[in-house]
């Protein structure tokens with residue numbers, strides 16, 4: 196910047212730089228990049244155009260109203276007429292039942308860590324990719340790793356047909372769990388709570404569970420080494436979001452109205468793409484969920500339950516271990532991480548084969 200005769204002038208480069216800085220600040224202010232992480236993917240981004248970047252995610256809960264939740268929940272359990280919890284809450288707690296189950300899996304395999312992948316009933320392709328890639332790691336560092344897919348119910352005309360196919364798939368692979376709730380995006384919180392209920396009922400002898408999305412790459416050996424050094428209780432880790440901003444933009448995919456949620460920021464929570472729990476937490480979180488309104492944003496909801504318990508999630512021991520923005524594949528890069536989102540066009544089975552071939556990583 197130069198000051199000539201008391202006047203203020205900028206060179207073209209300085210102007211450009213200034214605009215760039217203002218642009219970056221504005222963009223960051225509007226989007227809060229880390230906040231758009233949990234459901235971020237390229238396909239969605241392209242489908243919704245960049246404008247949606249400005250309407251990402253924002254929530255927090257109104258704690259003073261928790262007692263009302265309890266009242267409503269009790270009412271729902273005793274009174275006959277169905278009352279919808281509205282667009283931002285889900286129908287939980289309920290006792291969901293399992294229409295497909297692996298009751299004995301954990302008793303028989305005695306896993307150290309259980310990987311649970313929520314996936315839509317129809318999405319067999321994703322399940323097969325995982326079975327043929329990181330899901331095939333069954334024994335790592337002398338520790339048993341179990342893999343399960345968690346589904347809800349398919350709705351629509353072909354629901355029965357889909358269910359028959361699932362039964363067949365389950366006979367083949369013995370890795371499906373299906374709860375009797377409607378499987379849809381808005382019901383992810385139910386899916387998560389059903390996962391915790393399942394772990395609590397059928398797998399409480401495992402040391403850890405990891406919830407991981409179906410479009411992720413998981414470096415299982417690195418996961419197991421992390422867990423061998425981790426605390427065995429009150430432990431939740433992953434990509435921990437601190438002070439996640441609350442957006443009040445009604446068109447946002449993550450909008451939650453002020454009367455439901457009054458805080459400006461979430462309590463710390465692990466992003467839903469892949470988080471790890473010590474098994475003692477499943478029971479505690481289920482208990483906490485009775486006192487916290489069942490918000491439809493599943494990972495933030497677990498953060499709220501953790502706050503209720505007074506247990507903060509733990510940051511992973513390195514910033515480079517969990518990635519929400521896809522890391523470009525290279526043997527070297529992937530050998531250092533635990534989990535990353537992948538791009539849709541990446542052939543994950545090929546990547547896995549390449550990754551597992553012998554030889555130096557870097």
Ligand SMILES: *[C@@H]1O[C@H](CO)[C@@H](O)[C@H](O)[C@H]1NC(C)=O
Pocket residue numbers: 286375376377378379381382385
């Ligand atoms: C979520 O699941 C519950 C239980 O099955 C169901 O009543 C509700 O309609 C589902 N929500 C949506 C948006 O489909």
